[in-house]
Amino acid sequence: xxxxxxxxxxxAVVQRIEIKKxxxxxxxxxxxxxxxxxDQDPGQNPFSDxxxxxxxxxxxxxxxxxxxxxxxxxxxKIMQVNGYDMTMxxxxxxxxxxxxxxxxxxxxxxxxxxLEEAVKNSMGGHQRQ
Amino acid sequence: xxxxxTYSGYSYYSGRSRGSHRHGERSRDRDRHKxxxxxxxxxxxxxxxxxxxxxxxxxxSVRGGEQVQDDNWGETTTAVTGTSEHSLSQEDIVRIxxxxxxxxxxDCRRYFTLTLAVVMGLLVFLTPVAFLVLPHLLxxxxxxxxxxxxxxxxxSVAFKLLILLLAVWALFFRSPRAGLxxxxxxxxxxxxxxxxxxxxxWLFYGVxxxxxxxxxxxxxxxxxxxxxxxxxxxxxxxxxxxxLRQLQPCFSVCVMRSTDGEKRHYNLGQLSIQRAALAxxxxxxxDFPVHNPALLSASKSRAAKHLAGLKVYNVDGPGNNxxxxxAHSQSRAMIAAAARRRDTSHNELYYEDAExxxxxxxxxxxxxxxxxxxxxxxKRMQEEEQKKTPVDVxxxxxxxxxxxxxxxxxxxxYLRTTKQQHCHSMESIQQHLAFCITNNMTPKAFLESxxxxxxxxQYSRSHWLARQWTLISDAxxxxxxxxxxxxxxxxxxxxxxxxxxxxxxxxxxxxxxxxKSHKFVLRLQSETSV
Numbered sequence: 001x002x003x004x005x006x007x008x009x010x011x012a013v014v015q016r017i018e019i020k021k022x023x024x025x026x027x028x029x030x031x032x033x034x035x036x037x038x039d040q041d042p043g044q045n046p047f048s049d050x051x052x053x054x055x056x057x058x059x060x061x062x063x064x065x066x067x068x069x070x071x072x073x074x075x076x077k078i079m080q081v082n083g084y085d086m087t088m089x090x091x092x093x094x095x096x097x098x099x100x101x102x103x104x105x106x107x108x109x110x111x112x113x114x115l116e117e118a119v120k121n122s123m124g125g126h127q128r129q
Numbered sequence: 130x131x132x133x134x135t136y137s138g139y140s141y142y143s144g145r146s147r148g149s150h151r152h153g154e155r156s157r158d159r160d161r162h163k164x165x166x167x168x169x170x171x172x173x174x175x176x177x178x179x180x181x182x183x184x185x186x187x188x189x190s191v192r193g194g195e196q197v198q199d200d201n202w203g204e205t206t207t208a209v210t211g212t213s214e215h216s217l218s219q220e221d222i223v224r225i226x227x228x229x230x231x232x233x234x235x236d237c238r239r240y241f242t243l244t245l246a247v248v249m250g251l252l253v254f255l256t257p258v259a260f261l262v263l264p265h266l267l268x269x270x271x272x273x274x275x276x277x278x279x280x281x282x283x284x285s286v287a288f289k290l291l292i293l294l295l296a297v298w299a300l301f302f303r304s305p306r307a308g309l310x311x312x313x314x315x316x317x318x319x320x321x322x323x324x325x326x327x328x329x330x331w332l333f334y335g336v337x338x339x340x341x342x343x344x345x346x347x348x349x350x351x352x353x354x355x356x357x358x359x360x361x362x363x364x365x366x367x368x369x370x371x372x373l374r375q376l377q378p379c380f381s382v383c384v385m386r387s388t389d390g391e392k393r394h395y396n397l398g399q400l401s402i403q404r405a406a407l408a409x410x411x412x413x414x415x416d417f418p419v420h421n422p423a424l425l426s427a428s429k430s431r432a433a434k435h436l437a438g439l440k441v442y443n444v445d446g447p448g449n450n451x452x453x454x455x456a457h458s459q460s461r462a463m464i465a466a467a468a469r470r471r472d473t474s475h476n477e478l479y480y481e482d483a484e485x486x487x488x489x490x491x492x493x494x495x496x497x498x499x500x501x502x503x504x505x506x507x508k509r510m511q512e513e514e515q516k517k518t519p520v521d522v523x524x525x526x527x528x529x530x531x532x533x534x535x536x537x538x539x540x541x542x543y544l545r546t547t548k549q550q551h552c553h554s555m556e557s558i559q560q561h562l563a564f565c566i567t568n569n570m571t572p573k574a575f576l577e578s579x580x581x582x583x584x585x586x587q588y589s590r591s592h593w594l595a596r597q598w599t600l601i602s603d604a605x606x607x608x609x610x611x612x613x614x615x616x617x618x619x620x621x622x623x624x625x626x627x628x629x630x631x632x633x634x635x636x637x638x639x640x641x642x643x644x645k646s647h648k649f650v651l652r653l654q655s656e657t658s659v
Contacts, residue, residue: 034659035655035657044654091655
């Protein structure tokens with residue numbers, strides 16, 4: 001992930017991930033856990049490179065759940081959910097965005113470090129979104 | 130206890146050191162007498178029958194094998210081994226010779242200063258009275274009569290003299306704690322100041338009042354009052370110089386005993402070296418565990434064993450090296466040979482220590498059980514029971530004697546294992562037992578004084594092994610303590626090495642924190658599953 005400078009536009013290589021929610025009893029679950037948020041302590045985030053990054057990160061993936069089958073990985077930073085930006089969200093707002101009862105499918109834009117390196121290796125330093 | 134300073138830099142100008150000069154000779158004789166060759170291997174030791182501090186239960190192992198004098202005393206090597214017999218017999222010799230000529234010279238000096246002080250005190254006290262009385266004796270007709278104010282001043286003089294008398298008695302007429310080698314500089318200065326002062330007052334009085342036969346009696350009385358006031362101020366100066374100045378701690382001294390490395394730290398104020406030494410010695414008697422020469426024999430025998438097997442021969446023949454070079458090469462050869470030899474003494478030390486530890490613990494366990502059992506036989510009898518049943522009642526001493534035999538053996542074995550048996554005599558143990566019984570102490574409290582070595586004052590005088598001290602110092606003993614100064618307090622068996630360090634100057638600044646500025650935020654890292 002690029003270095004985060006507050007106030008400047010953020011450039012990142014993202015991957016589209018589409019997760020179909022699974023119905024379990026009365027709930028629709030996605031099968032992963034999130035951490036982070038602008039109201040949380042960024043220093044305790046084990047997955048971020050920059051310890052001032054207050055974005056939403058995937059902290060756990062339930063094995064066999066819909067997130068795992070959709071190739072979401074632990075440590076991914078969620079940039080967008082269904083078109084809504086997640087980089088400046090409180091923890092609770094992020095949770096609400098992901099657990100809307102009237103949506104069956106969530107389309108995420110996630111970024112991870114290996115993506116950037118893969119792009120660098122293949123394009124020889126030229127990034128594009 | 131008397132102290133001496135052996136100080137080589139100054140010649141003995143000071144009149145006070147008359148006595149100490151003589152003592153210096155004697156102490157040097159004793160030192161030569163004592164520092165004989167200790168690493169000779171002969172086992173014969175000649176013991177001079179000494180006045181008894183009788184050891185525990187007539188234990189004869191302390192005195193060495195032979196109690197009677199050897200027949201061919203002149204022919205055999207009188208050598209002393211490095212065990213406790215050595216220092217005990219030396220101490221007895223020292224004690225005998227010391228008692229014979231005990232402090233003759235020093236008493237002389239003490240009486241001299243005492244008489245001087247008394248004479249000066251009388252002079253100072255009688256001066257105002259003389260000032261007041263002399264006009265009445267010498268020119269009574271011419272003298273103006275004393276009015277009211279004048280008579281009021283009489284009362285003032287009387288009370289001020291009384292206060293001065295009490296103050297001088299409180300400050301100066303205390304029994305001396307010690308005899309110091311050099312004169313106490315501040316006291317001498319104060320004495321000189323007082324004498325000068327009184328002399329100048331007398332001079333003025335003689336010239337301006339006696340000669341002219343002044344008839345203004347009130348003026349004379351006021352003059353006497355001013356003298357007494359000034360004397361009170363000099364007394365205030367004396368308090369500040371002698372008592373108050375050294376109260377604020379300025380130096381931290383580290384006192385280390387040379388034989389076993391016991392170390393203590395004390396805070397002292399600005400004192401002269403001899404006064405600092407006195408303060409340190411007073412702390413020594415209360416803080417340092419008693420010096421036990423029996424504990425040092427093990428390391429001495431180990432040290433002897435290190436070099437016992439090596440002999441160095443000079444094959445190059447005599448006379449081609451300087452003596453210093455020869456000694457240097459010899460010692461290098463010995464060190465090299467010792468390093469090459471496979472030395473297993475550390476192994477022995479380790480196992481010996483472990484074995485000794487185990488033995489001490491075993492004996493201690495037996496001792497504790499024996500003492501606890503012995504104490505159960507004794508019960509304090511109440512007053513009512515005494516009237517009802519006339520059993521055999523005992524006072525504490527008899528009770529102690531009754532229960533002592535059951536624990537005596539265990540106690541003796543324990544003391545012998547920890548090498549303390551010469552510190553406690555049977556009589557002292559029974560006395561301590563009676564004391565504990567009287568004061569309702571538990572067996573553990575009774576044993577406490579035998580389980581660990583207590584401070585020197587706890588033991589009787591004959592076991593102190595530390596009664597007369599010599600101050601050895603580079604700087605003059607009347608000069609003040611300074612940072613990094615080192616001096617030694619030498620006793621017959623050991624010495625205390627004292628090093629001084631100055632307490633640093635502390636620069637403190639302040640910072641104000643508003644109590645309302647203490648604010649906190651909650652920093653969370655929650656994890657929610659979606």
